[in-house]
Amino acid sequence: MATTTTLEDLPADVLACALRRLDGPSLAAASCATPGLRALAADPDTWRALCLTRWPSLAARPDLLLPAAGALSPQRLFADAFPFPSLPAAAACSSASPHQPQHLPGELVSAVDVYYRGTPLLSRVVSTPTTSSWFLTSPFCVDAVARDTQQGHVAAPAAAEMELSWVAIDPRAGRAVNVSSRRPVAVDRHWYTGDTLVRYAVVLAGCKFEATLTCGEGHVVREVSLAVEDADGAAVSGEGALRVLGAAMAAPRKGGKEEDEAAAAKGRYEEFVRSKRGRKESKARKEVLVDLCCSAVSAVAVLSFIAAVVLRS
Structure with missing residues (x-):
């Protein structure tokens, strides 16, 4: 009767050594394969070494x-x-x-x-x-x-x-x-x-x-x-x-x-x-419009004052 050999038939220390050579995403993916690999991939020392390799600081x-x-x-x-x-x-x-x-x-x-x-x-x-x-x-x-x-x-x-x-x-x-x-x-x-x-x-x-x-x-x-x-x-x-x-x-x-x-x-x-940039340009346009309105109001006020003085005279 033929027997099937799986990855988990390898000794645990061999599997652990192989997992330590994986990068983070690959190690996370391997942990989702089988319960045995999940247990080995959860080793804190493996993840600590991986983190120190990724972030030496x-x-x-x-x-x-x-x-x-x-x-x-x-x-x-x-x-x-x-x-x-x-x-x-x-x-x-x-x-x-x-x-x-x-x-x-x-x-x-x-x-x-x-x-x-x-x-x-x-x-x-x-x-x-x-x-x-x-x-x-x-x-x-x-x-x-x-x-x-x-x-x-x-x-x-x-x-x-x-x-x-x-x-x-x-x-x-x-x-x-x-x-x-x-x-x-x-x-x-x-x-x-x-x-x-x-x-x-x-x-x-x-x-x-x-x-x-x-x-x-x-x-x-x-x-x-x-x-x-x-x-x-x-x-x-x-x-x-x-x-x-x-x-x-x-x-x-x-x-x-x-x-x-x-x-x-x-x-x-x-x-x-x-x-x-769009918000800044929009704000600038609004400021220009406000300035124009203020200038127009000021001009109307000045002209009204001059007209009132002329009419009184």
Whole structure:
């Protein structure tokens, strides 16, 4: 009688070794095949190694991946941070919007990794306290590399070919979200310094989260920063940005190929820019119309006054 050999007939240690060589999406797909593979694929050490390979910056904060209260499990981190979030524009970035969750993280951890053709080029972890009134009321901005940090000055052969991963983590809630398009959505030059500005952006709830990588002469990485602006181009406060981040962390994720997700993120960015330009032009036209009306009213008032004086005389 012929017997059928299946994949699960292999020793568990051999299967586990093979699973450790898969990337995140492939490992998640393998876990859906059989109960045995699901058990092996759920190994925290496998996911921890995968997360550290994907985001080398997390090596500076190993406590984020430890099985402690409020900490991210490695599998949860990958499920949160790898795919792009799906947050509708109806959840506006107003701090008073009822669509936003009331929980605000007391600390925001930013895991920032710059790659060139898949090779890690620069990794930083920035911890930002978020409870002060100054942070909550000021425009949201996080700097990952200071200009005076010489060890952070790393050269890349071509700025436009660099990729950026910016993962925002709420350690207390144990959730994370990716706020970078990974691939550049725009490359331009600073009007005064001449530095190359490589921009990465995602649009969440009608707000644009834009990470800007500043490269000096010779494509030397000098600074990486994240800022948020609304549909009118106004800077969003720290509280408003935190509310959008909280909603994005809890929102469902968009599955699909990484290339397709990056292209979709660029499309949403371009649509945001077109919409902002249209709103700006519409506002300018309204202002011109108001000016004309005011000028007409003033002219009528002056002519009426002159006519009254002439008639009296």
